[in-house]
Amino acid sequence: MECPEAVYPDNMHYLRDFTARSASLRVPLSGSLDLTHRCNLRCLHCYTGDHSGDMLVPEMDTGKIISLLDEICDAGCLYLLFTGGEPLLREDFPGIYRYAKEKGFLISVFTNGTLISDSIVKLFEELPPRIIEISLYGATEQTYDKITGVKGSYKKCIAGIEQLLARRINVRLKTILMTMNSHEFSAIEDTAKAFGVKFRLDAAIFPRFNGDLSPLDLRVSPSEAVEKEFSDVERVAQWETFLHNHRQRSSSDDLYYCGAGVTGFYIDPGGGLRPCLMTTTLAYNLLKGSFAAGWKEIASRIREEKTGRDFTCKACEMKLLCGYCPAFFELENGDARIRSEYLCTMGHRRRDNLQNISSKRSPA
Amino acid sequence: MKEKVFVKNKDIVTRKITDELFIVPVRGKLADLQRIFTLNPVAEYIWHSLDGKTSIDDIRKGIIAAYEVDEEQANADIVDFVTELLEADLIRE
Numbered sequence: 001m002e003c004p005e006a007v008y009p010d011n012m013h014y015l016r017d018f019t020a021r022s023a024s025l026r027v028p029l030s031g032s033l034d035l036t037h038r039c040n041l042r043c044l045h046c047y048t049g050d051h052s053g054d055m056l057v058p059e060m061d062t063g064k065i066i067s068l069l070d071e072i073c074d075a076g077c078l079y080l081l082f083t084g085g086e087p088l089l090r091e092d093f094p095g096i097y098r099y100a101k102e103k104g105f106l107i108s109v110f111t112n113g114t115l116i117s118d119s120i121v122k123l124f125e126e127l128p129p130r131i132i133e134i135s136l137y138g139a140t141e142q143t144y145d146k147i148t149g150v151k152g153s154y155k156k157c158i159a160g161i162e163q164l165l166a167r168r169i170n171v172r173l174k175t176i177l178m179t180m181n182s183h184e185f186s187a188i189e190d191t192a193k194a195f196g197v198k199f200r201l202d203a204a205i206f207p208r209f210n211g212d213l214s215p216l217d218l219r220v221s222p223s224e225a226v227e228k229e230f231s232d233v234e235r236v237a238q239w240e241t242f243l244h245n246h247r248q249r250s251s252s253d254d255l256y257y258c259g260a261g262v263t264g265f266y267i268d269p270g271g272g273l274r275p276c277l278m279t280t281t282l283a284y285n286l287l288k289g290s291f292a293a294g295w296k297e298i299a300s301r302i303r304e305e306k307t308g309r310d311f312t313c314k315a316c317e318m319k320l321l322c323g324y325c326p327a328f329f330e331l332e333n334g335d336a337r338i339r340s341e342y343l344c345t346m347g348h349r350r351r352d353n354l355q356n357i358s359s360k361r362s363p364a
Numbered sequence: 365m366k367e368k369v370f371v372k373n374k375d376i377v378t379r380k381i382t383d384e385l386f387i388v389p390v391r392g393k394l395a396d397l398q399r400i401f402t403l404n405p406v407a408e409y410i411w412h413s414l415d416g417k418t419s420i421d422d423i424r425k426g427i428i429a430a431y432e433v434d435e436e437q438a439n440a441d442i443v444d445f446v447t448e449l450l451e452a453d454l455i456r457e
Contacts (some may be wrong), residue, residue, distance in 0.1 A: 018384060018402070025382055076381045104377030104388040106400065128395040 022263050026299050027076040029263040032277060033065070035093065036085040036269050041112055042149035043137065045178055045205050045215045047331075048085065055210050057270035062092040064271065064287070066099055071291035073103045077265075079130075080105040085269070088115040094123050101127040108133060114153050116160030124169045133172045134161055138180075139187030147180055165195060177203040177225055178218040185228050201229065204323055204343060207331050209280060216332075222342060226349035236357065239321075239350065246320055253306050253314075255326050255336060261302030265295060275302045278327035281336075311337045321354075322347025365443065366424075370455045371416035378411075385411065387454060394453055401454070406431055407445050414455055420446065 022029045037048050037056050048055050060068070072080070080100060087093055088111055100107055113134035124132065136157065138144035144154035164171050173192045177185060185201070192199035203225035207213045219225075230236055258264070261275030261282070268274070271286040273294040282301050284294035305326070307314040313324060322343045326336035333340065375391035385403045389395040403411055406427060413423040420442060427438040449455045 018382075021382060027382055029381070073379075078379065078381060078386065101390055102377065104379045104386070104390065106388065127391060 019263060022076070023259070026295075027263060028072065028265050028295050028299075029076060030079040030081075030259060031072055031077045031264070032081040032083055032266045033068075034083050034085065034266065034268050034277070035059070035065070035087040035090050035096070038089050039084060039086040039112070040089060040114060040150065041086070041153055044147055044149070044180070045176055045218050047206055047208050047215065055208070057268065057272075059090075059269045060271050060287075062095065065092075065096055068267065068271075068286065068291060069096075069100050069103055069105075072265075073105065075292055075295060078104075078106055079108070081108045081110065083110040086112055086115065088120065094119065097123060098127060106130045110135075111160075112148075112153075112157060113160035113164075114150075114156035116163050118163075121163050121167050121169065124164065125167045129170065131170050131172050132164060133174055136161075136173045136175050136188055136191065139184040139191055143181050143184055147178070161195060161197075165197070171195070172198040172200070174200045174202060176205065177201050177220055177228060178205060179220055180218060182220045182224060182228070186231075189232070200235075203229075203346075204328070206278070206328055209331075219342060222345035222349055226346055226353060229350075230353045236354075239354065243320055243354070254303065255305040255307050255311075256302050258325070260327075261299045265298070273298060275299075276327060278325065278331060280327070281330060305336070308337055313339050316347075318344075318347040318351050321350040365446070366421040367419050368457060369416055369419050370414045370446065370449075370457055372411075372414055373454050373456060376454060387411070389454075399452075401452070406433075406441055410442055410445050411449075414446075414449075 019029065036059055039046070082093075082097065082100075087109060090096070097107070097109075107129045108131045109129055110133050113136075134157065136144070137147040138154065141154040144157065145151050148154075161171060161173070173188075173195070175181065175185070175188045181188065189199055189201075203220055203222075205215050205219050207215060256275065256279075258276075260279060264276055266274045266277045266279075267286065273284040273286050273291065274280065275282055275298050279302070282298055284297050286294055313319055316322075323346065324343065328343065329338055329340050330336040332342075373389075373394065375389060375394050377388045377390050379386040379388055385408045387401040387403070389399065409427060409430060410423055413426060418426075424435075424438050424442050427433060427441065428435060431438075433441070446455070450457075
């Protein structure tokens, strides 16, 4: 899942008090700007990209993006993510990045790492990003290239990571855990350790935005996903901290109780403003109106979405452990109020694991 | 320090979001530290006064007038804060 902030514990290291104040004032503190759906890879699990061409949209030009950066800066955005598709495919990426840095955004970039050039490294060296997050789909050329569908892409990705690290750019690796790379999971994790960088995994593969469900066939079982997640003490500690800090949020009647439309927003390459990447049913066209007007509208509309009396997740105490996401449910089941059984089972497994760990620490 | 004047590092940007002033390092090693700085109202007053012209003594007088603090407290605030800014390389003499 490409959600940069929702329920994954290692993304919660924000300035907590300030974020809470911003949430109460509906300040759009944290945004994702999807610069393009185009990609040089053809990853089997990808929810977007240009697999069949029907998910490509006419992209905003440089001038529109620059004016949007001015608008979102004025609105109070501090954390900005450039993502895609592959954002480095845009020839104007260096200019956009430079402009955003000089506006005072704290910038993250999600990239596949295969297009890292000397000039991009120099740019990141001069204007350091908060983080460059690179997806590493395998620990071997065979597995990685099979997933991306592009021969030679593994070597390019590793070379990209090495280039960035050689110039001390802050890199984090992630992997999308799936049937095709689960046998290499430990080796992928070891690769991250060998590079000395942070690492995260995500097993919650979801359908393509054009309704194609084929990526779901690549999911590993919830048990396997959670087992791998809990194989690392640091990740377990992150879950414990996350639970401790967020217990009170689970009783809300709001359908969405993450940062989407509260402090978080997403802008697609065509100028569609949404509460987050996955909430495809709530959108505002930024080509026809201002960011301020769009933010006001989506922040208000997402508040109107309530759980409803019969929603099975409403009173569930495991809502914090499952990766609860109504937009995910909508994509998977066509209804934001029908839970994902896959996520639900993962929540149960996480709870069981955490209870086991806790009882071992303090036996009765 | 009384007569000294300081100027802000050019490699930073200040952002006012809600009621908070953030100092965001943008370039080079300073930005590489992955830190941002937030300022309380007195610190914000001092920060705005570090314009390469106003002396520390004049800033001190301004704090006393604006925030009704005594001279000793104003001195401590300004020396502590300016020292912190110098150490973080956010200002230069």
